[in-house]
Structures are given as C-alpha cells and as structure tokens.
Amino acid sequence: MRSLVFRQLFDTAGSSTYTYLLADRPGGDAVLVDPVVEQVDRDLKLVEDLGLKLKYVVNTHCHADHVTGSGLIKRKLPGVRSVIAKDSGAKADVHVAHGDRVEFGDAFLEVRATPGHTEGCLSYVCDNMVFTGDALLVRGCGRTDFQGGSAETLYDSVHAQIFTLPDDTVVYPAHDYKGHRSSTVGEEKRLNPRLSKSKAEFVEIMGNLGLPYPKKIDEALPLNLVCGIQEE
Amino acid sequence: MRSLVFRQLFDTAGSSTYTYLLADRPGGDAVLVDPVVEQVDRDLKLVEDLGLKLKYVVNTHCHADHVTGSGLIKRKLPGVRSVIAKDSGAKADVHVAHGDRVEFGDAFLEVRATPGHTEGCLSYVCDNMVFTGDALLVRGCGRTDFQGGSAETLYDSVHAQIFTLPDDTVVYPAHDYKGHRSSTVGEEKRLNPRLSKSKAEFVEIMGNLGLPYPKKIDEALPLNLVCGIQEE
Ligand SMILES: [Fe+2]
Ligand SMILES: [Fe+2]
Numbered sequence: 001m002r003s004l005v006f007r008q009l010f011d012t013a014g015s016s017t018y019t020y021l022l023a024d025r026p027g028g029d030a031v032l033v034d035p036v037v038e039q040v041d042r043d044l045k046l047v048e049d050l051g052l053k054l055k056y057v058v059n060t061h062c063h064a065d066h067v068t069g070s071g072l073i074k075r076k077l078p079g080v081r082s083v084i085a086k087d088s089g090a091k092a093d094v095h096v097a098h099g100d101r102v103e104f105g106d107a108f109l110e111v112r113a114t115p116g117h118t119e120g121c122l123s124y125v126c127d128n129m130v131f132t133g134d135a136l137l138v139r140g141c142g143r144t145d146f147q148g149g150s151a152e153t154l155y156d157s158v159h160a161q162i163f164t165l166p167d168d169t170v171v172y173p174a175h176d177y178k179g180h181r182s183s184t185v186g187e188e189k190r191l192n193p194r195l196s197k198s199k200a201e202f203v204e205i206m207g208n209l210g211l212p213y214p215k216k217i218d219e220a221l222p223l224n225l226v227c228g229i230q231e232e
Numbered sequence: 233m234r235s236l237v238f239r240q241l242f243d244t245a246g247s248s249t250y251t252y253l254l255a256d257r258p259g260g261d262a263v264l265v266d267p268v269v270e271q272v273d274r275d276l277k278l279v280e281d282l283g284l285k286l287k288y289v290v291n292t293h294c295h296a297d298h299v300t301g302s303g304l305i306k307r308k309l310p311g312v313r314s315v316i317a318k319d320s321g322a323k324a325d326v327h328v329a330h331g332d333r334v335e336f337g338d339a340f341l342e343v344r345a346t347p348g349h350t351e352g353c354l355s356y357v358c359d360n361m362v363f364t365g366d367a368l369l370v371r372g373c374g375r376t377d378f379q380g381g382s383a384e385t386l387y388d389s390v391h392a393q394i395f396t397l398p399d400d401t402v403v404y405p406a407h408d409y410k411g412h413r414s415s416t417v418g419e420e421k422r423l424n425p426r427l428s429k430s431k432a433e434f435v436e437i438m439g440n441l442g443l444p445y446p447k448k449i450d451e452a453l454p455l456n457l458v459c460g461i462q463e464e
Binding site: 009010012016039049178179180182187 | 248271274423
C-alpha cells in the first residue's frame with residue numbers, strides 16, 4: 001500500500017478527537033475514521049479537495065464525549081455507509097466483528113476487537129498503522145467505568161490485539177489532550193504508565209482514577225447509538 | 233533517510249503551534265523545530281523516552297505569537313545549541329542562511345530562505361518533508377503586515393523555494409487553527425486560496441486582511457530576539 005493517502009485531523013472545537021482520512025491511492029476510494037459532527041464540513045471539503053470517493057465512515061466505538069459525524073455525512077453524501085461494531089449496540093449500515101475487513105479500493109482496514117473501554121470497541125489495522133480508538137492512547141487509555149467497561153477486559157484486549165503488532169506499528173488514538181499525535185506499539189509497551197504494568201496493577205490503577213461523569217455523555221450517547229444526526 | 237524518527241507535537245496551551253522532533257534514527261541525534269516555552273517539559277520527556285540526543289533547537293523565525301522554548305531547553309539541557317536565521321536579527325548559538333545544512337547524525341535540514349512573513353523566515357527541507365514556519369500554512373500563509381513583512385517577498389519566496397519542491401513533498405506548517413496537520417506542495421499549489429493566485433491578487437488579498445494587533449507580540453518578540461528565556 002505504498003500509495004496510501006493518509007491524513008490526521010484534530011477536533012479543535014473541544015473534544016480533542018482525532019479523525020483519520022485514508023484512501024487507497026490519490027483520487028481513490030476513502031474511509032473516514034471517527035468523524036466529529038462539528039467538523040463534517042472541514043472533513044468533506046478535504047475529501048473533495050483531494051478528489052477522493054468516500055465509501056465508509058468508520059467508528060472505533062460508540063463515543064460518549066462527542067457526537068459522531070456519521071449521520072450528517074450520510075445525509076450530505078448519500079451512498080456513504082456507516083460502520084461500527086456489532087457489539088456496540090449502535091445502529092449502522094454495516095456491522096463488523098473481529099477478523100472482518102473494511103475494504104476501500106485496493107486497501108482495507110483489518111478489524112480487531114479490543115473491548116474494555118466499551119463492550120464494542122474496535123481497533124483497525126491498516127498497513128503499518130493501528131487506529132486504536134480509546135483502547136490505547138499515547139501513554140494512556142480510555143476509562144473503564146461506564147458503557148460496559150472493564151479494566152480486566154481492556155488489559156487483555158490491548159495485550160492480545162495491539163501489543164502483538166510489530167513494535168514499529170504507528171499507534172493513532174481517538175484522542176490526545178497534550179498535543180501528541182501518535183506513538184508506536186514498542187513505545188507504549190515500554191512506556192505506557194498503565195498498560196506496561198501487570199494486569200493486577202492495571203486494574204488497581206483503573207479502579208482509582210476518580211474521574212467525573214463525562215460532560216457530553218447524556219447528549220452524545222443516545223445520538224451515537226443511531227450513528228449521529230439522522231434524517232429530519 | 234529510511235530510519236528517520238519524526239514526531240509532530242501541538243501546543244494545546246493556546247498558540248496552536250506545531251513543534252517537530254526529528255532524529256536521524258531510533259536512539260540517534262535529534263533536532264526540535266519551533267519548540268514552545270510552555271511545552272518544553274513535554275518535549276524533553278519525549279526526547280528522553282525515545283532515547284534521543286538533542287543537538288539543536290531550530291527556529292523557523294522570530295515568532296510574535298508565542299515564546300520559543302529554545303532558551304529554556306538550553307538551560308535544562310546544556311550543550312544543546314539554538315539555531316535561527318542570521319536575517320532574523322535574533323541572538324542564537326548558530327546563525328544560518330540559505331543553502332546551509334543543520335546536521336544531526338546522518339541526517340540534515342536543508343535551509344531555504346523564505347522571507348516575507350518576517351525578514352528572517354526560513355523553511356527547512358528534510359527528506360520528503362518541508363517545515364515551512366509561517367511562510368506557507370495549510371490553505372493559508374502568515375500575515376505580512378509587521379516585523380519587516382512584505383506580501384511581494386512572501387509570494388516570491390513560496391513560489392521559488394517551496395512550490396518548486398516535488399508535488400508529494402509533505403508541508404508541515406508552524407501553526408494550524410482548524411485541526412489540519414499537514415498538506416502537500418501539490419495540494420497547496422492547486423488549492424491555497426491565496427498563493428495559488430497571481431502575485432497581484434495575492435498582494436491585494438494580503439493588504440486587505442484587516443487583522444488585529446497580535447495578542448502576545450509585546451511579550452513574545454523581545455524574548456524571542458534573545459531565543460527565549462535566558463539564564464537568570
Ligand atoms: Fe470513548
Ligand atoms: Fe510567525
């Protein structure tokens with residue numbers, strides 16, 4: 001996949017979400033991973049600028065901190081199909097599960113089930129990159145105290161599905177709050193302050209985070225369960 | 233330069249500045265381009281995490297919107313040397329000019345003079361990347377109405393020094409305010425709403441921006457002229 005088109009985009013409106021645009025080649029078929037509703041116009045402008053054909057909007061999980069752009073994109077670009085894990089409980093055009101492929105042109109995302117932050121969390125592997133959603137963040141990970149979260153499950157997911165990738169695989173998370181853009185599997189295995197620990201220590205850490213109730217969850221979750229804003 | 237280490241970092245503290253970390257290889261010699269004083273601890277932690285030897289802190293120009301991290305980094309890591317254009321009028325350990333190379337291990341930055349936003353603006357070319365400072369932004373460019381700025385000069389700089397690079401050269405700017413991370417030379421030649429125009433149109437556009445006086449200029453400029461915070 002030497003001619004892969006790849007762009008990372010950041011939600012400057014407050015959620016610090018990363019959205020990823022991939023295409024199999026310049027002018028080719030594209031997917032958007034984790035679009036944010038406030039940034040849909042920016043994202044579709046970039047798709048148009050690059051002359052890409054958007055096939056799928058792909059979600060790593062049912063987000064609690066922002067509203068997915070999936071529904072709005074489908075309204076603006078009929079024919080685009082939304083993708084999410086079957087286990088997320090959310091509506092979408094395509095439900096995927098571990099081992100599936102999301103194909104775009106000559107390229108594809110390999111679906112890996114990485115539950116623990118939520119029950120339906122997926123990571124997507126493409127070439128030397130892995131899009132980890134909130135399962136693995138740069139020197140961190142998503143919380144495990146709501147939406148069917150489980151620290152034990154998350155630990156097993158990351159160790160079995162992400163840390164088994166080659167060390168130089170580039171980790172692209174769903175969020176970052178300190179201005180980091182990416183990491184690598186090798187780096188996180190060695191330096192992640194939570195996931196480099198033993199499972200027992202990890203469970204202890206995650207049980208003592210004392211995080212506040214997510215600000216946007218009551219607005220975002222019901223919308224994300226139907227893949228965002230729907231037809232009026 | 234197949235084993236080049238490369239990281240893009242974003243200033244989440246308000247200036248929306250991109251800082252770039254490059255090393256010739258894992259564990260090798262490194263440079264930091266445009267560090268921001270508020271993010272020095274984060275940046276040096278990453279240098280340490282990756283086991284790199286920081287040689288130079290390199291500035292694209294004398295910034296007016298944030299304080300460079302150069303001075304603070306030199307205080308924390310004695311031996312690191314600051315780099316800026318001779319034409320910037322700013323103090324630094326190393327003054328560079330068009331055609332020079334900033335060498336780190338087996339890799340180097342090629343210095344290109346791209347004045348117009350300020351008199352001493354440089355772009356740095358490394359491998360298939362160009363770090364353009366404020367000379368060329370994603371679908372934009374830096375203002376030309378202070379610090380010796382000149383719209384005519386900026387237009388000539390970008391067209392002669394950046395738009396002559398191969399179309400697939402990745403453009404890494406000093407700032408972005410909409411969540412874009414990068415662009416390419418080909419894209420900006422075609423899509424930049426200012427620099428894809430004729431020189432006369434460009435000068436007209438830049439003369440009518442009506443921008444406010446930069447918020448941090450009175451604090452930042454005097455400090456940046458001595459490469460940031462100095463010894464007490
Ligand atoms: Fe999440
Ligand atoms: Fe500037």
